[in-house]
Amino acid sequence: MSGLPAQVIPVFSGTECSPDDPLCWSWVTGNWDSVLAPALVQHVYITLIAVVVGLVISLAAALYAFSRNWFAAGFSGLSTLLYTFPSLAFFIAFVPITGISLTTIEIGLTSYTLLLLFRNALTGLRTVPRSAIEAAEGMGLTPGQILFRIRFPLALPSIMAGVRVATVTVISLATVAAAVAPLGLGKPIFDAIHTLFDTELVATGVLTILLALVADVVVLGIRWAVTPWLRAAR
Amino acid sequence: MTATREPRTPDRPPADIVFDHVVKRYPGQETPAIDDLSFTVRAGETCCLVGPSGGGKTTAMKLVNRLIDFDSGDITIGGRSIRSVDVTALRRDIGYVIQQVGLFPHMTIAANIAVIPNLLGWSGDRIRARTDELLDLVRLDRAFGKRYPAQLSGGQQQRVGLARALAVDPPVMLMDEPFGALDPITRTEIQDEFLNLESEIDKTVIFVTHDIDEAIKMGDRIAVLRQGGVLAQYGTADELLAHPADDYVADFVGADRGLKRLSLRRMREIVAPDGLPDGATEHADGGVGPSVDADASLRIGLSTLFAAGADSVRVTDGDRVLGRVSLAQLQGAVSGSAV
8 A cells, every 4th residue: 555645644643654554553542532432432332222222122022932932933034034134235224214323223233133132042041941940830930930030040141142242243243334324433444444544444443353352251241240150169 | 946936937737638539631642641549648648659650640749739630530638629729829838849859040049948938928037037947947057048059969959949848838748759869878868857857847748759668668658550540559558568459569569578567667666575584674785696776677677687697686775675576576577467
């Protein structure tokens, strides 16, 4: 890229940065408050909204589907279909309806979480030790009590495994969504693609990866907190 | 066992369980699973249901808490038909213990025990007091209350299973091969403790087992089922061993039923004072020949006799010698009626 003229360097670049420098630190510090930090914060809430909404829908669907095979098959089929759509096409498809907005992005991202979250939740609800259920029935717990007091908590490890994959997937997909609505860490990435200045691309990319790693640790922490019985050592 | 017994559940009297011409037929099967089953488990007694696999013993037990519904006849607990009660209320009033224990892995031991009290809306104080009381009863340290099931051994888990089944002091208990998954040493230990515990808590118990020795040990009465859920014989262990109703029962209780009868009685019951001169007391560690404790079974007595090659064995109670028992006396105790 160094052979090309320098006038395409964006105006917000740091003063001492050369286009040849893959990561110019002074640009990062100079643009942290104005570009990177706001994009990072946006990215965090874009991800949070998608995962939380996806989780609520998936859990409700899994609890409903637990004793209704027709619904389990239907919802599973629908979420698989949604998952197969190319992400960019999916985001663009909703623009005529919901406009260039956060809503458009969230519809797409949430849809992508459903397959992972629903399947994990349903599997978790179904793979509870048979003996625990037999005891619960014999003791006089109603089917609803068994579902909410026994099956649901015991499905938490499986549910959290789904949340983990879904979170990292959404963090990565949300960068693509910026092609539709200029929000999150995808925006500086798309901005940088149109320039010859690599620092912005590299810095944002690294930031996205770091966010994914931190989010993974956070999800693991939540799993640790909600499954105390798994860490009880003999 | 200590001071904090205050808000305990009042003991509820045990109740009769009556099977009245009960028939259970599974769709698509020619022969019924349970065929015209009639017998009464008296209040406070333990009835062991034994029989071959597929003999319907577990089915018969599950009819009582309606995990399986029968087609005709009736089952009553304390005179009330189990069909006249709401099924959830019925089950909460029946302690249920299964071989695989079925503790809830995500709940602490205390929470496991408190499941039904919680659903019944007991106060926190009452639940805590009851949980401690039950842990004491099944001889587990109260500190176990904070642990999770995976942290306990198989034997400890089944103690918790028992405590959980006893939580609301149900008048009736159903136990499905409760000690079947335990190693022999733990099994014997927990059997003995359950026998002890039964003398403290007055329950009507239906105890399913495939092990006739366990049935002889645990049951006040034994119901032997044969294929097709037909009652082959119902009686005390001694009745079954002495007078098996037919070849099937004789076969089931085993060719060594003479020896098994020896297990049912204690040396104390047959010892006759051996005519020691007045005032002369034979001392336990004095005397000659083998000796055996008064509370040992006749079987142990016989074994002691054989091992020592003697013709009689001294029966001791602590320091005192109660008398002597001879081989002929042992034989007399089981013969006549046996075989």
